[in-house]
Amino acid sequence: MTYSNGAPLRVAVAGLGFGEKVHLPALRASGSTEPVALWHPRRERVQQAARAAALPGFTDFGALLAEPGIEAVVIATPPAPRFDLAKAALNAGKHLLLEKPVGVSAEQVEELQRLAIRQGLQVAVNFEYRAVPVFQQLAALLAAGVIGDPWLVKLDWLMSSRADATRPWNWYAQRSEGGGVLGALGTHAFDMLHWLIGPTRELQGALSTAITARPLPDGSGRQAAVDAEDIALLQLGLDAGLVAGNKRLVPAQVSLAAVARQGRGCWLEFYGSEGTLVLGSDNQSDYVHGFHLWRAGRGDALQPVPVDPALAFSRTWADGRIAPVARLHRWWANSVRTGRPMVPGLSEGFRSQLCCDLAITAADTGLRQSVAVG
Numbered sequence: 394m395t396y397s398n399g400a401p402l403r404v405a406v407a408g409l410g411f412g413e414k415v416h417l418p419a420l421r422a423s424g425s426t427e428p429v430a431l432w433h434p435r436r437e438r439v440q441q442a443a444r445a446a447a448l449p450g451f452t453d454f455g456a457l458l459a460e461p462g463i464e465a466v467v468i469a470t471p472p473a474p475r476f477d478l479a480k481a482a483l484n485a486g487k488h489l490l491l492e493k494p495v496g497v498s499a500e501q502v503e504e505l506q507r508l509a510i511r512q513g514l515q516v517a518v519n520f521e522y523r524a525v526p527v528f529q530q531l532a533a534l535l536a537a538g539v540i541g542d543p544w545l546v547k548l549d550w551l552m553s554s555r556a557d558a559t560r561p562w563n564w565y566a567q568r569s570e571g572g573g574v575l576g577a578l579g580t581h582a583f584d585m586l587h588w589l590i591g592p593t594r595e596l597q598g599a600l601s602t603a604i605t606a607r608p609l610p611d612g613s614g615r616q617a618a619v620d621a622e623d624i625a626l627l628q629l630g631l632d633a634g635l636v637a638g639n640k641r642l643v644p645a646q647v648s649l650a651a652v653a654r655q656g657r658g659c660w661l662e663f664y665g666s667e668g669t670l671v672l673g674s675d676n677q678s679d680y681v682h683g684f685h686l687w688r689a690g691r692g693d694a695l696q697p698v699p700v701d702p703a704l705a706f707s708r709t710w711a712d713g714r715i716a717p718v719a720r721l722h723r724w725w726a727n728s729v730r731t732g733r734p735m736v737p738g739l740s741e742g743f744r745s746q747l748c749c750d751l752a753i754t755a756a757d758t759g760l761r762q763s764v765a766v767g
Contacts, residue, residue, distance in 0.1 A: 399730075401424075401426050401726070402425060402426045402427065402465050402488070402729055402730075403429045403462055403463055403465070404426050404427065404429065404463070404465045404467055404490075405428070405429060405430040405432060405451075405463045405466045406431050406466075406467045406469065407432040407457070407466055407467065407468045407469065407470060407478060408432075408433065408467075408468060408470035408471075408492070409431065409433045409438060409439065409442050409469075411492060412431075412467060413442050413446075414712065414714075415718050416467045416718060417431075419716075419718040419719035419722055420719075422716075423719040423722040423723045423726070424723065425722060425723045425726035426722045426723075426725075426726050428446070429448065429449075429463060430448055430450070430451060431443050431448050431449070431450045431451070432452070432454055432457045433450070433452065434452055435452070436452050439451065454478060454481060458481060458485035463487065464487065465487055465488035465489065465490070465725075465729065466482045466487045466489055467489075467490045467492075468482070468491050468492065470492075471564045471570065471571065472492075472494050472564075472570065472571025472572075473569070475496060475571075476497070476501045479491060479505050480505065480508060483508045483509055483514055483516075484508070484512070486514070487514070488514050488515045488516065488725075488729050489515075489516040489517070490516070490517040490721075490725055491505075491518050492518075493518055493519060493520065493581070493742060493745065494571050494576040494745075494746055494749065495518055495739070495743075495746060496571070497569065497570070497571045498746070499746045499749075499750050502742050502743040502746050503743055506739040506740065506743060509739060515728045515732075515734075515738070516735060516739050517721065517724070517735045517738055518738055518739065518741060518742040519718065519721060520581060520584040520721075520741060520742075521714065521717040521718050521721055522581060522585055522717070523721070523737055524721045525681055525684070525717045526704035526706065527672065527684045527685070527700070527704075528672070528684070529704050530698065530700070530701050530704055531589065531661070531672050531686055532589055533701075534688065534698075535663065535670065539667070539668055540663055540664070540667055540670055541665040541666035541667030541668065542636045542637045542665055542666040542667075543590060543636065543663060543664070543665045544636075545643070545645075545646075545662075545663075546586065546590060546631065546643060546644070546646070546661070546662070546663055546664075547645070547646045547661070547662040547664075548585070548586065548645065548647045548648070548660070548661050548662075549657060549660045550582060550647075550650070550659045550660075551648065551649075551653035551656030551658065552650065552653060552658070552677060553651075553652065553653055553654050553655065553677055555604065555623050556651070556652040556653065558604045558607065561608055562616075565577070566621055567620060567621055568622075568753075572621035573600075573622045573623065574623050574625050574649045574650065574651045575600075575622060575625055575649070575749045576749065577651065578649045578651070579625060579647075579649055579745075579749050580749060581745075582649060583744070584737065584741055584744075585661065586631055586645055586647075587631075587741070587744055587745070588741075589663075590631045590633050590643055590645070590663075591631045591632040591633040592631070592744060592764070592766070593629050593632075593748050594630045594631070594632045594763065595629070595630040595642065595762065595764060596628070596630075596752060596755055596761070596762045596764060597627070597760070597761040597762065598625060598626055598627035598628060598647075599626050599756050600624065600625050600626075600752065600753065600756040601622060602619055602620065602622055603652045604619060604623060605618065605619050607619055622756075623652045625647070625648075625650075625752060625756075626649075627646075627752055628644070628645070628647075629644070629646075629647060629748075630642030630643070630644060630645070631644075631645050637666070656677070657675055658673065658674050658675035658677060659673065659674055659684075660672070668689055668690040668691060668693075669687075669688070669689045669695065671686070671687045671688075671695060672684060672686050673685065679713045679714075680713070680714070681713030681714055681716075685697060706720070724736075747764065751764060
């Protein structure tokens with residue numbers, strides 16, 4: 394189904410954490426989308442949000458999908474229920490925007506991809522760094538070959554969001570529920586590298602859990618076990634095509650942590666035959682605001698790269714996540730209207746999730762994993 398009349402895409406939001414804080418204002422701001430309903434399984438929670446947003450609220454997902462005025466759904470729930478909700482929405486003929494990780498396994502993402510193709514529906518995945526201006530500027534410089542042949546990539550993402558051991562236990566502490574630093578940061582990290590350099594062809598690494606128990610949220614003082622990783626150290630081989638005229642993999646070192654007190658934040662470094670590019674931010678409270686880009690040629694010192702005004706957001710918010718998500722909403726609405734494939738979509742989500750799955754296998758077996766998917 395495509396839409397050519399220019400009317401905003403009418404979107405329901407399922408999940409009221411990131412969904413209420415980021416997707417709801419982004420949908421209103423994008424100019425191409427309009428939020429029309431909210432869903433949450435707890436009645437008191439959805440009623441509260443619905444009153445604040447002046448929108449109808451649902452606790453029955455089937456009833457939400459039966460509403461003829463809803464054309465699409467943002468699913469921003471925790472990862473585990475996302476797959477069944479997404480299947481139901483696709484079967485009901487709704488376009489989707491899914492938070493990441495899309496599911497708890499690559500097989501789930503692949504099944505959604507097949508279903509979306511059969512139904513002729515457009516599915517976006519919220520890899521919002523592709524919509525951040527300085528990341529787009531970095532991508533353009535890499536595509537223009539300013540570093541020459543890429544020789545080495547380094548990605549450090551060292552955050553302190555889970556460093557407080559008194560933070561209560563929830564789904565994030567459970568690997569089976571899609572928790573852990575791979576789902577939170579690794580999904581983005583893999584997508585960044587696939588977008589900026591090329592797909593992962595081999596992977597090895599180690600995972601660890603620094604905080605192995607957390608207090609239950611009921612105030613009882615009892616502790617529950619944590620089995621999801623909060624640290625991941627990975628070595629990748631990225632397929633950048635021909636490097637120095639030969640087909641070889643570009644080595645990438647990836648360090649992820651959610652328990653790094655005073656961690657350095659998110660930094661990407663690209664070293665090549667003709668120069669270096671560095672993109673980084675030490676902002677621990679807003680993972681979009683605070684990024685800066687530096688460049689150096691052969692033998693030169695790193696110098697700041699001026700911001701490209703052509704890529705800037707027309708509006709920003711105190712919460713840096715809203716502007717890139719609104720930009721991604723516009724891409725999604727355009728994909729729905731034109732019928733063109735959505736990027737980033739389920740293909741990108743599948744490649745990212747497959748790397749997360751293989752990182753767990755690599756850590757469990759100690760063996761290097763091959764990645765056959767392009």
